[in-house]
Amino acid sequence: MLNYRLIPSSGENLNRNKKYIIFGDSHSQFFGRRQSHKDIEIHLHKIPAASMTGFGKRESTLKVADQIRQKIYEYPDLDLLILKFGQVDVDLGYYYRLVVKQENIKFIDFAEKVISMYFDFINSLALEKSRIYILGINLPSIFNQNYVLKTTHKRITRAIQDKEKVKELKTHLFNHLPDIYERTNRSILFNKILNIFCQKNNLAYGDFLQETLDRETGILKKEFHLPKDNDAHFINNYHTWKLYGNKLQLISSEQDKMGIKTVQSLQTQEWESRLIKLREWQSKLEEIKDKLKQIKFETNTIDFPLISRQKKLLKLKHSLELILAELGVESEGTEIYFNGDRLITRKISGEQTSVQPLNNREGGRSIAQLNPPGNPGSDQIKVLFRVDESRFLRITVEDLLTNETLLNEQVVVQLS
Incomplete structure (x- = not known):
C-alpha cells in the first residue's frame, strides 16, 4: 500500500490519501468510479464538449475555468490538479474554423493558438506548478471516413438553420477532412506542441501515445478500438480502464519518490527553436503530399496496374x-x-x-x-x-x- 505523508505548516503529521482533482472533456471519463486506488482520492469533473478554446473566452458557456478555480479554492490541500483538454478542439474546433467560419488556417497554427490560450489560463491559477499535471489528447478512434464526415458535419453545423447552407458545408468539409492516418498524425503533432509548451512553462506532461499507437498500422491499437467503429472515445473495456489506472499509479509513484517530476524549463530561444523545427517538418510533409498529387507519368513510364484484390x-x-x-x-x-x-x-x-x-x-x-x-x-x-x-x-x-x-x-x- 502506498502512503503519502503530508506535513502541515503547524508541524503536525498526518497520514492521508493523496487528493487528485481531475478536470477534462468526455475522454477523461475512464478516470471515473471504476478506478480504485488505496492511496489516491479521485475527484473527477468530466465536462463533455469542453475545449481549450473555451479558456480564452471571457464568457464561456460551460464556465470550465470558473469551476477549476472554485475547486482549487475549496480544496487548498489538493495534491494534484490533472487537466485533460484539447480533444474537442482537434476533432471539431479546427473544422468549425476551417469549414463554417471559412478561415484559411493551417492545423499547426490552430494548435499553437488554442494551446497558448490554454496556458494563459493555467499560468493564472493560484496553484504551484508542481501540483499541476497536463495530459495530452487521445488518438482518433473512428476509422470509417463516412461516419467521421457525418458526425463532424452534424456537430459543427447544428446551430445553422439554412438547410442549403448545411448541405454546402458538407461538401466543403468532405474536401478538408483527412483520412485516419492523417488525423492520427495531427493528434500526435498536437501533443508534441502541447509538450513543448509544458517544457517552456516547467509543467509535468504525459499522454497515452506510447501505449495506444500501433507502430505497424500507424493508427490506434485494436484493443482500444470499438469494433462497431462508431465512437470517438476509446472502447469501454478492461484495457482502457487499466490504461488510465496505470497512468494514475505512475503519477502517484513519481510523487512518492521525488514529487511530481516537472520537465526542465526551456529557455525562450530553445522552445521557439523546437516549434520552428515542427513547423518545418509539417511544411515539408505538406509540400511532398502536394507534389505527389500532381504526379503525371509520361507515356514511356510504367503504368501501375489497377487490377487488385485491394480496395x-x-x-x-x-x-x-x-x-x-x-x-x-x-x-x-x-x-x-x-x-x-x-x-x-x-x-x-x-x-x-x-x-x-x-x-x-x-x-x-x-x-x-x-x-x-x-x-x-x-x-x-x-x-x-x-x-x-x-x-x-x-x-x-x-x-x-x-x-x-x-x-x-x-x-x-x-x-x-
Whole structure:
C-alpha cells in the first residue's frame, strides 16, 4: 500500500490519501468510479464538449475555468490538479474554423493558438506548478471516413438553420477532412506542441501515445478500438480502464519518490527553436503530399496496374473512367524521387514493358457519373474489384460523399 505523508505548516503529521482533482472533456471519463486506488482520492469533473478554446473566452458557456478555480479554492490541500483538454478542439474546433467560419488556417497554427490560450489560463491559477499535471489528447478512434464526415458535419453545423447552407458545408468539409492516418498524425503533432509548451512553462506532461499507437498500422491499437467503429472515445473495456489506472499509479509513484517530476524549463530561444523545427517538418510533409498529387507519368513510364484484390480510391472528376491493362512483362519497378523542386520518375528495369489495354474502347471506359463532381485531392470514390468463377472481372463503385452505390458487381472484362 502506498502512503503519502503530508506535513502541515503547524508541524503536525498526518497520514492521508493523496487528493487528485481531475478536470477534462468526455475522454477523461475512464478516470471515473471504476478506478480504485488505496492511496489516491479521485475527484473527477468530466465536462463533455469542453475545449481549450473555451479558456480564452471571457464568457464561456460551460464556465470550465470558473469551476477549476472554485475547486482549487475549496480544496487548498489538493495534491494534484490533472487537466485533460484539447480533444474537442482537434476533432471539431479546427473544422468549425476551417469549414463554417471559412478561415484559411493551417492545423499547426490552430494548435499553437488554442494551446497558448490554454496556458494563459493555467499560468493564472493560484496553484504551484508542481501540483499541476497536463495530459495530452487521445488518438482518433473512428476509422470509417463516412461516419467521421457525418458526425463532424452534424456537430459543427447544428446551430445553422439554412438547410442549403448545411448541405454546402458538407461538401466543403468532405474536401478538408483527412483520412485516419492523417488525423492520427495531427493528434500526435498536437501533443508534441502541447509538450513543448509544458517544457517552456516547467509543467509535468504525459499522454497515452506510447501505449495506444500501433507502430505497424500507424493508427490506434485494436484493443482500444470499438469494433462497431462508431465512437470517438476509446472502447469501454478492461484495457482502457487499466490504461488510465496505470497512468494514475505512475503519477502517484513519481510523487512518492521525488514529487511530481516537472520537465526542465526551456529557455525562450530553445522552445521557439523546437516549434520552428515542427513547423518545418509539417511544411515539408505538406509540400511532398502536394507534389505527389500532381504526379503525371509520361507515356514511356510504367503504368501501375489497377487490377487488385485491394480496395482502390480514385480521385477523378465528373465522368469516371477506368482503363484496365495487362502487363506483358513484369516490371522491376519505377523510382520516384525529388530533385530540388522537381519530381523525377525513372524506370529501374532496362526492359520496355508491353501493355495490353483490356477495355480501352468507346463505351468501355466510363463506369460512373459523379454528382456532385469530385475535387482534386479529395477521395470520393471507392472501387472494389472481384474476379468471379467465370473469370469475369466485376467492380462495385461507391460514392463516399453521397453514400450511394453507383455500380454493383458490374462486369468490366473477361480475363484470359
